[in-house]
Amino acid sequence: MNPALQGLITIIVGVGGCVGYFYFSNVFLDKVLFPAKGPHAGRNINRANMVRPWLFLAPALVALGLYLAYPVVETLRLSLTERLPGGGFAFVGADNYTKMFAEPKFWEALHNNLLWLIVVPAASTAFGLLAAQLSDRIRWGNLAKSLIFMPMAISFVGAAVIWKLVYDTRPAGQEQIGVLNAVWLAFDGGPMSVLLLKIVPVLLIALFAAGVGFAGFLLIRPLLGAGRKPSPAFTALRLSGAVVAAFFIYESLSGILGLVRADLPYGQPQTWLTIPFWNNFFLMVVLIWIQTGFAMVILSAALRGVPEDTIEAAIVDGANPFQIFFQIKVPQIMGTIVVVWTTITIVVLKVFDIVYAMSNGQWETQVLANYMYDKLFRANDWGVGSAAAMIIMLLVTPILIWNVYNARKEMR
Amino acid sequence: MDNIVGRKSGLTWAVHISMALLVALWLFPTVGLFVSSFRTADQIATSGWWSSLATQERQNPAIRVAGDAVEEGGLFRISGNLYGREGVTVGAWGTSSREPEAFEPGRTVDLDDGWKLTLQENGDYELTSPTAFGDARLPRIFTTAETPPEFTLDNYRSVLLDPRNVDGMSKAFFNTLTVTIPATIIPILVAAFAAYALAWMDFPGRALLIAAIVGLLVVPLQLALIPLLRLHNEVGIGKGYLGVWLAHTGFGLPLAIYLLRNYMVGLPRDIIECAKVDGASDFQIFVKIILPLSFPALASFAIFQFLWTWNDLLVALVFLIDSTGETTVMTKQIVELLGTRGGNWEILATAAFISIAVPILVFFAMQKYLVRGLLAGSVK
Numbered sequence: 143m144n145p146a147l148q149g150l151i152t153i154i155v156g157v158g159g160c161v162g163y164f165y166f167s168n169v170f171l172d173k174v175l176f177p178a179k180g181p182h183a184g185r186n187i188n189r190a191n192m193v194r195p196w197l198f199l200a201p202a203l204v205a206l207g208l209y210l211a212y213p214v215v216e217t218l219r220l221s222l223t224e225r226l227p228g229g230g231f232a233f234v235g236a237d238n239y240t241k242m243f244a245e246p247k248f249w250e251a252l253h254n255n256l257l258w259l260i261v262v263p264a265a266s267t268a269f270g271l272l273a274a275q276l277s278d279r280i281r282w283g284n285l286a287k288s289l290i291f292m293p294m295a296i297s298f299v300g301a302a303v304i305w306k307l308v309y310d311t312r313p314a315g316q317e318q319i320g321v322l323n324a325v326w327l328a329f330d331g332g333p334m335s336v337l338l339l340k341i342v343p344v345l346l347i348a349l350f351a352a353g354v355g356f357a358g359f360l361l362i363r364p365l366l367g368a369g370r371k372p373s374p375a376f377t378a379l380r381l382s383g384a385v386v387a388a389f390f391i392y393e394s395l396s397g398i399l400g401l402v403r404a405d406l407p408y409g410q411p412q413t414w415l416t417i418p419f420w421n422n423f424f425l426m427v428v429l430i431w432i433q434t435g436f437a438m439v440i441l442s443a444a445l446r447g448v449p450e451d452t453i454e455a456a457i458v459d460g461a462n463p464f465q466i467f468f469q470i471k472v473p474q475i476m477g478t479i480v481v482v483w484t485t486i487t488i489v490v491l492k493v494f495d496i497v498y499a500m501s502n503g504q505w506e507t508q509v510l511a512n513y514m515y516d517k518l519f520r521a522n523d524w525g526v527g528s529a530a531a532m533i534i535m536l537l538v539t540p541i542l543i544w545n546v547y548n549a550r551k552e553m554r
Numbered sequence: 555m556d557n558i559v560g561r562k563s564g565l566t567w568a569v570h571i572s573m574a575l576l577v578a579l580w581l582f583p584t585v586g587l588f589v590s591s592f593r594t595a596d597q598i599a600t601s602g603w604w605s606s607l608a609t610q611e612r613q614n615p616a617i618r619v620a621g622d623a624v625e626e627g628g629l630f631r632i633s634g635n636l637y638g639r640e641g642v643t644v645g646a647w648g649t650s651s652r653e654p655e656a657f658e659p660g661r662t663v664d665l666d667d668g669w670k671l672t673l674q675e676n677g678d679y680e681l682t683s684p685t686a687f688g689d690a691r692l693p694r695i696f697t698t699a700e701t702p703p704e705f706t707l708d709n710y711r712s713v714l715l716d717p718r719n720v721d722g723m724s725k726a727f728f729n730t731l732t733v734t735i736p737a738t739i740i741p742i743l744v745a746a747f748a749a750y751a752l753a754w755m756d757f758p759g760r761a762l763l764i765a766a767i768v769g770l771l772v773v774p775l776q777l778a779l780i781p782l783l784r785l786h787n788e789v790g791i792g793k794g795y796l797g798v799w800l801a802h803t804g805f806g807l808p809l810a811i812y813l814l815r816n817y818m819v820g821l822p823r824d825i826i827e828c829a830k831v832d833g834a835s836d837f838q839i840f841v842k843i844i845l846p847l848s849f850p851a852l853a854s855f856a857i858f859q860f861l862w863t864w865n866d867l868l869v870a871l872v873f874l875i876d877s878t879g880e881t882t883v884m885t886k887q888i889v890e891l892l893g894t895r896g897g898n899w900e901i902l903a904t905a906a907f908i909s910i911a912v913p914i915l916v917f918f919a920m921q922k923y924l925v926r927g928l929l930a931g932s933v934k
């Protein structure tokens with residue numbers, strides 16, 4: 143059958159089926175099961191109203207249970223079993239996990255994922271905040287916002303092609319058709335190159351490390367003080383936060399060291415996606431490019447929600463525009479910044495298409511989702527693949543709990 | 555803000571300039587792909603797309619003289635235009651790769667066998683010979699010329715319309731469309747009813763269900779791949795459109811329910827209670843009042859789901875595309891092209907732009923709803 147026809151039939155059957163189900167189940171409930179007449183009319187109406195919510199919910203619940211809840215449990219089970227050659231499964235305990243932990247490729251993926259996890263949300267949020275603040279003050283702000291927002295509509299695969307063109311390399315001597323190499327060849331190793339390619343990046347990374355260090359310090363400060371002791375759960379959370387901060391400071395310092403020592407090959411076109419460690423950043427740029435628009439839209443709405451009188455009060459007190467932004471506006475939209483950050487974090491954890499299309503995990507750019515795909519569908523190792531999926535789930539869980547906690551708090 | 559106290563900020567210019575820079579930076583990569591899709595393979599391979607927008611002077615690849623000879627008073631003559639178009643200005647030319655800029659335009663050069671070759675500034679050439687050319691190899695002409703921008707629709711013609719092109723996108727385009735439309739419509743309907751129940755009906759366990767849906771919002775769909783593929787195989791769906799529609803429906807539901815419920819809760823209570831007093835059933839209230847009023851939220855989710863299903867690769871890879879490749883979607887087709895035609899940018903750029911064009915159109919047409927949905931979906 144022609145797929146288009148099949149699609150049309152599916153739409154009709156699906157939509158008709160849904161409407162029919164909702165309509166007839168309601169009629170059945172009201173007319174046959176608990177008719178609102180006769181001696182028990184009152185009781186019947188009450189009973190019908192008790193059942194009705196579940197009629198409305200049933201298709202959604204079945205779909206959610208089958209397509210999202212059940213797979214979590216099933217993946218957990220698969221990660222603890224192994225497929226037998228003849229079919230069937232054997233329980234192997236934590237074997238899949240130990241096997242996975244012994245693979246250097248897994249650690250590479252985890253390491254890269256952690257890098258993605260900090261760089262992409264941080265950069266997207268920062269650029270988004272910048273774009274939101276700038277566009278709020280100018281007349282063509284809405285147009286500017288649409289244009290920055292546009293990459294949101296572009297698929298990861300499409301974005302991968304777009305950026306592969308940017309990173310394209312031609313042999314030395316030919317005219318470069320990738321923008322990045324064309325720009326790179328404009329640097330000749332003179333003082334300007336040193337300033338732009340060494341000093342500025344080192345300062346930026348140092349600034350980032352200082353910021354992370356300060357955040358880490360804020361996290362552990364309550365534990366050092368003599369005041370009342372926080373609960374063990376919070377202590378653990380703060381300590382793990384501090385460990386992550388220490389990891390990133392270490393990464394930044396080694397990055398700085400590498401950059402200072404590096405003898406940059408001026409004048410030679412580079413194949414950007416094959417330079418270990420740095421190629422991760424070239425892949426991250428793609429996601430930052432996509433997610434900045436999202437951050438900008440949400441933060442721009444939040445910035446507009448900042449009460450006018452707080453800003454006027456600051457102006458009257460003689461604050462300059464930077465002080466107004468950092469000390470009046472940003473603290474008031476901190477909640478939104480956290481939401482944007484966590485939302486992008488989840489996108490990052492699932493990032494698959496970009497790596498799959500651009501490097502497929504070669505040259506040390508592996509990430510967890512692509513590692514998992516490799517295991518599941520190339521190596522056909524369901525056990526280890528499921529174990530990798532569980533690691534992704536584990537990384538998502540804190541955000542999941544935080545979201546649920548917030549949602550419940552808000553409903554009360 | 556500074557206008558409030560009657561002082562024009564000196565920062566205004568800096569703001570305009572940085573915004574313009576930021577926008578340019580964000581637009582630049584996409585424009586590059588767009589421009590490249592209108593250039594020929596030769597052009598893409600020899601110069602950066604940014605230089606194609608202006609007239610540029612560069613050395614062209616050699617072009618061999620071709621054409622039918624005309625006999626005229628004992629002289630055999632071949633003439634024509636080297637580029638086949640107007641506007642090119644030859645700066646220098648030559649007949650060997652060692653000396654590609656040996657002659658100025660307009661000069662007549664003596665070649666072997668008594669051949670004479672003339673190249674005019676506009677690219678017109680004339681080759682004469684006292685004897686018939688026969689099967690002799692005609693000379694090649696190297697030129698350095700100022701070339702005005704030139705764009706072509708040929709790439710789109712071959713990628714989109716040529717049915718013999720195995721790298722074509724037309725089949726993948728329709729497959730993507732076939733995946734997208736049912737996968738967008740069905741979850742909306744299922745979610746709308748559930749959202750109504752969660753927003754306006756009282757039953758035990760409601761709060762718990764809402765919390766569960768918030769939790770499911772972030773469950774990575776990677777977990778669902780193997781269990782569901784096994785399930786589909788056991789049920790007999792296997793790989794195919796039905797499986798991918800069901801999968802997209804399931805994965806889209808949490809966001810749909812969450813968005814719609816948040817919107818429906820905000821509808822005025824009076825309307826619903828009045829309708830109840832007038833004897834309307836829940837089903838009637840939903841269809842006649844809630845659904846029309848929720849149109850903005852429905853539109854928001856529809857756009858999300860459309861963009862997501864259109865742009866999806868992973869779900870299609872796992873649930874749809876079988877070994878025959880008949881059901882390939884555009885994202886998969888592009889990944890294939892990246893592997894097999896990695897250097898053929900005229901094909902890649904065109905294919906990618908075809909797949910990007912539809913979401914971008916939808917994006918610009920319905921941006922308002924997309925923004926609304928984003929705000930409702932993530933800001934708490």
